[in-house]
Amino acid sequence: MTSRQSAANDLLRAAARLNRWASQAAAFDVPYAQARLLALIDEMQPVRISALAEADHSSQPTVTTQVQRMETAGWVLRQTDPDDARATLVSLSPAGAQALDEVRAARAQVLDPALDRLDGPALERVHAAVSVMTELLELASSTASRKDS
Numbered sequence: 001m002t003s004r005q006s007a008a009n010d011l012l013r014a015a016a017r018l019n020r021w022a023s024q025a026a027a028f029d030v031p032y033a034q035a036r037l038l039a040l041i042d043e044m045q046p047v048r049i050s051a052l053a054e055a056d057h058s059s060q061p062t063v064t065t066q067v068q069r070m071e072t073a074g075w076v077l078r079q080t081d082p083d084d085a086r087a088t089l090v091s092l093s094p095a096g097a098q099a100l101d102e103v104r105a106a107r108a109q110v111l112d113p114a115l116d117r118l119d120g121p122a123l124e125r126v127h128a129a130v131s132v133m134t135e136l137l138e139l140a141s142s143t144a145s146r147k148d149s
Contacts (some may be wrong), residue, residue, distance in 0.1 A: 040101070
């Protein structure tokens with residue numbers, strides 16, 4: 001394994017572990033699968049259910065069921081796709097945006113005590129790491145977009 005592959009594996013494992021831990025330790029009222037979909041909808045909206053299912057690595061019927069539950073909860077809005085009347089577009093409602101904000105705040109709150117224990121230079125490294133991760137995501141997205149074209 002090359003140094004680059006090792007760094008990629010380490011980064012993905014650490015991010016996944018941190019994400020799982022924050023979700024398990026945080027207290028929020030939104031079911032985890034729906035919280036994950038709310039976050040995806042927030043990034044992609046308005047989004048077709050088929051694209052949402054692909055992004056979530058779930059089946060379309062599974063995502064349709066979750067979207068119906070979120071619509072019943074008042075968290076998402078569904079509308080007919082103006083480009084294809086057979087398709088539905090999903091977006092966050094104001095209540096869905098608030099629910100997602102609460103989930104994100106609860107997850108961040110469980111990390112606060114650990115961040116409080118870091119000294120200034122360590123906290124600066126966290127900010128730098130976040131910047132690098134954001135840059136990696138942007139590069140990966142642009143690479144994926146070019147492959148799709």
